[in-house]
Every structure is written in C-alpha cells, then in structure tokens.
Amino acid sequence: MGKKFLNFIALSIVVFLTACTPKSSTSSDSGDTSSTSDTTSSSDTSSTSTSVDNDNPWADLADDYYLDVLATSGNDLLGELHDLVCETHTHYTTYGETRNLFQKTDYNPSFPNQHIIEFYTQASIPGKWDSGETYDREHVWPKSLSNGLWTNVGNNDANGGGDIHHIRPTFPTINGTHRGNKEYGDLNGSGSKSTYKYDGVTYEGGFYTADIFEPKDAVKGDAARIVLYMFIHYNNPSSLGKNNLTTASKIGTYDKSGILGSLPITNVIDGTKSEAFELLLEWNEMDPPDTYKINRNNAAYEIQGNRNPFIDYPDFADLIW
Numbered sequence: 001m002g003k004k005f006l007n008f009i010a011l012s013i014v015v016f017l018t019a020c021t022p023k024s025s026t027s028s029d030s031g032d033t034s035s036t037s038d039t040t041s042s043s044d045t046s047s048t049s050t051s052v053d054n055d056n057p058w059a060d061l062a063d064d065y066y067l068d069v070l071a072t073s074g075n076d077l078l079g080e081l082h083d084l085v086c087e088t089h090t091h092y093t094t095y096g097e098t099r100n101l102f103q104k105t106d107y108n109p110s111f112p113n114q115h116i117i118e119f120y121t122q123a124s125i126p127g128k129w130d131s132g133e134t135y136d137r138e139h140v141w142p143k144s145l146s147n148g149l150w151t152n153v154g155n156n157d158a159n160g161g162g163d164i165h166h167i168r169p170t171f172p173t174i175n176g177t178h179r180g181n182k183e184y185g186d187l188n189g190s191g192s193k194s195t196y197k198y199d200g201v202t203y204e205g206g207f208y209t210a211d212i213f214e215p216k217d218a219v220k221g222d223a224a225r226i227v228l229y230m231f232i233h234y235n236n237p238s239s240l241g242k243n244n245l246t247t248a249s250k251i252g253t254y255d256k257s258g259i260l261g262s263l264p265i266t267n268v269i270d271g272t273k274s275e276a277f278e279l280l281l282e283w284n285e286m287d288p289p290d291t292y293k294i295n296r297n298n299a300a301y302e303i304q305g306n307r308n309p310f311i312d313y314p315d316f317a318d319l320i321w
Contacts, residue, residue: 062312065301073319075241078232081309081316082240085233086260090305095162096155098137102169103127105299109292117292119168120179120205120219123198134198138170140226142181145267149234149259159259160234164300165308166226171196171205178208184223185212185270186279212270221287224280225310227268228317232309236260277321284310284317 058066069084071077093101108115108124116127118135125134143151143161150161160166170179178194187207191214194205206215215223232240239262269276289297289311297311309316 058313062301062307065307065312066309075320077316078240078320079237081320082232082235082237085229085306085309088306089233091303092158093162093164093303094156094158095137095153095167098162098164098167099129101164101303102129104303105164105296106169109295116169118203119170119222120174120194120215121171121196121203122218123171123196123201123203125169125198132172135169136172136175138168138175138179140166140168140223141230141263141268142179144181145183146234147262147264147267149261149263160230163230163233164303165229165297165306168226171198171203174205178205179213182208182211182213183268183270184227184279185214187212187214218287220283221285221289221314222293224283224287224317225289225308225314227265228280228284228310229308231263231265233306234260235263239263281317281321284314288314 056067056070057072058069065088066084069077069080071080102116103113106116106119107113107127108117111124114127115124116135117123118125119138139146139150139153139161141160143153146160150157150159153159153161174194174196178192187209189207191207191209191212194208194213196203196205204216206213206219208214237260264273265276265280266273269279271279293311297308301307
C-alpha cells in the first residue's frame with residue numbers, strides 16, 4: 001500500500017510540473033492558434049516583410065528588367081520575351097557605330113583600356129579600330145541568311161545588322177573565309193581546323209567545311225545565345241506563332257517598319273527545325289555564361305536599353321523549346 005501511495009505522489013508531481021510548463025512558441029500542435037512566436041502569422045495582413053513577387057517568377061532577375069514577364073514556359077514566354085527585348089531596345093546602334101563600341105562590350109578585363117577579346121579564338125587583341133586589319137565585325141547571323149533584314153547593311157544602317165548584342169570582333173580570315181555565311185552545325189571534329197596566326201601565336205577557332213562552321217567549345221554557348229536572341233527579337237509576331245505581340249512601330253524610339261521579318265532558325269543552324277533547336281540547347285548548356293559574358297550583356301544593356309535574356313537566365317531556352 002505504501003509503494004502504491006508513493007507512485008501516486010510521483011505521478012501527481014509530474015502532471016503538476018507539465019501543466020505549469022509554458023507552451024513552446026514552436027509547438028507543432030496544429031490546433032494551437034494562440035502561438036506566442038515572434039514570427040508573423042500567415043493570417044496577419046499587416047505584415048511589413050518583403051518578398052519576391054509571387055505573381056512574377058522572374059522579378060529578381062537583372063534589377064527588375066523582367067518584371068512584366070509573367071509567362072513561365074512555351075510560346076507565351078517566347079512572346080513576352082519578344083515584346084520585352086523589342087520595346088526596351090531604345091537605341092539602335094548603327095553598323096558603323098559598332099567599330100567604337102567593342103572596347104566597352106568586349107574588353108579584356110586584364111587590359112580594359114587596350115585589348116578586346118576576339119570572338120571565335122578568344123585571343124586578346126588591340127581594341128582600337130584599324131579599318132579591319134586586326135579584326136573585323138562578325139554577323140553571327142550572317143547577312144545573306146537574314147532574309148533581307150540586314151543583307152545589305154552599311155555603316156549608317158541601324159537594324160539587326162548593327163545590334164551590339166549580335167556583332168562581334170573576329171579575325172578577318174576566320175570571319176570571311178572559314179565562317180563566311182556558313183550555317184552553324186556539329187562536325188564532330190571533322191573538316192578543316194579554323195586557325196589564325198596573330199603576333200606569332202596560332203589561335204584555333206573551330207572547324208569548318210564548305211557548308212558548316214562549328215565554333216570551338218568555349219564559344220558554342222555564346223553563339224547559341226546570340227542566335228536565340230536574334231530569333232526572338234527580329235522575327236515578326238506571326239513568324240513566332242503569335243498575333244498579339246508588339247509591332248515594328250512600337251519598337252524603341254525609332255520608326256522601324258520593316259525591322260522585323262521572317263527568320264527561320266534553319267537559315268542559320270544546320271538540320272531540321274527540331275534538330276536546330278536541340279543543337280542550340282546543347283551548346284547553351286555546355287558553355288554557360290561566365291562573368292565576362294555577363295559583363296558584356298550589362299554593357300550592351302547600357303548602350304541599347306535591352307538585354308539578352310538567355311545570358312541572364314539560360315534556362316529560358318529550355319523552358320521555351
């Protein structure tokens with residue numbers, strides 16, 4: 001009897017102490033709505049905390065540049081990016097103007113006021129324009145493959161053929177002979193090697209045949225993202241499968257009727273349409289944007305007012321195609 005009495009006393013003490021212990025503010029009791037936690041209740045509409053706009057999945061990219069892009073995939077995302085890059089393109093650089101812009105966009109960070117990075121070989125070369133002797137200006141989407149949009153671009157023309165996101169400094173022989181107006185494609189290491197000797201050093205830029213040019217691996221992502229940018233920017237709405245997008249008259253501050261047109265991806269990439277996009281997605285993934293490429297996008301943005309979305313967020317490409 002004495003043992004049972006002692007057990008009863010011990011149990012009573014435990015119950016008493018438990019009842020007197022304050023409830024934890026992190027209680028997992030789903031029925032407790034009187035939590036004293038410092039965390040603001042989800043039902044408190046007066047909260048002053050800030051967070052990413054849940055209605056805009058891209059709100060935190062590039063200082064709100066993508067704030068009006070609400071679509072998350074497919075042709076809707078394609079259409080909204082088209083509108084964005086067109087409507088924010090407030091300054092159309094002329095083809096002639098690009099000669100003096102490479103020192104701002106393509107500069108070598110180790111020699112920022114002297115050298116620029118040649119596109120295909122990534123060689124560091126003097127940035128001052130010398131009438132095309134050291135480097136010339138590469139149309140990544142060749143003029144003759146633009147369906148007339150920048151086929152006869154001159155130094156005073158301001159269109160896709162002078163877009164600083166598009167034009168890159170290249171060694172003359174690689175641009176004029178090795179790449180020329182060839183489509184991009186995958187040669188699997190076959191074909192002739194694209195090389196150029198400058199200042200006693202031989203640089204490699206990729207491989208080429210009579211019809212195809214394959215950039216070296218370190219440049220494939222750059223080439224792919226430029227092609228994708230040109231595709232979404234300079235195709236007209238109907239060519240993108242959309243009829244409610246911006247018209248040429250709304251682009252930037254220019255009267256640019258005729259700046260948009262039809263730019264089939266198979267004009268510039270070897271293979272069928274599906275094979276072309278598959279190759280671009282592969283190159284985009286294998287050579288992601290690094291600090292240099294991101295800085296170039298920022299510099300082009302300061303000049304033109306628009307950005308290359310596929311540099312800011314390379315996964316845009318996978319979400320669309």
